[in-house]
Amino acid sequence: ACGLHLLGADERDPRLTSTFGVGQLIDAALAAGATRIVVGLGGSGTNDAGAGLLAALGAGDPRALARGGGALGALGDDAVPGLAATLDRFAGVDLVIAFRWSSRSTPRWSVTVTG
Numbered sequence: 001a002c003g004l005h006l007l008g009a010d011e012r013d014p015r016l017t018s019t020f021g022v023g024q025l026i027d028a029a030l031a032a033g034a035t036r037i038v039v040g041l042g043g044s045g046t047n048d049a050g051a052g053l054l055a056a057l058g059a060g061d062p063r064a065l066a067r068g069g070g071a072l073g074a075l076g077d078d079a080v081p082g083l084a085a086t087l088d089r090f091a092g093v094d095l096v097i098a099f100r101w102s103s104r105s106t107p108r109w110s111v112t113v114t115g
Contacts, residue, residue: 004045014047015070023056041099059086
């Protein structure tokens with residue numbers, strides 16, 4: 001859905017890339033009745049704070065939210081009018097966030113479960 005490996009060297013601009021595709025996958029999982037969704041974070045090539053993901057889930061206008069991290073500063077307080085309804089879609093769903101972090105000695109994995 002997003003990742004550095006999917007982008008050419010000239011496309012790797014976190015000011016422009018978005019998490020919209022991840023949101024589309026989560027939306028499809030919710031629509032299919034998933035009760036547990038695992039999202040892997042890191043190495044995505046994005047820096048939009050999940051705004052694109054929220055747009056794909058219906059929290060706000062994709063034309064405003066899915067324009068990449070560089071556009072976040074232009075968003076108003078009303079950018080996610082559908083956030084409450086979007087969060088309600090996760091009732092009864094365990095959302096697992098898995099991410100890799102590295103120390104000087106050993107890369108490690110961490111998993112957080114909410115639900």
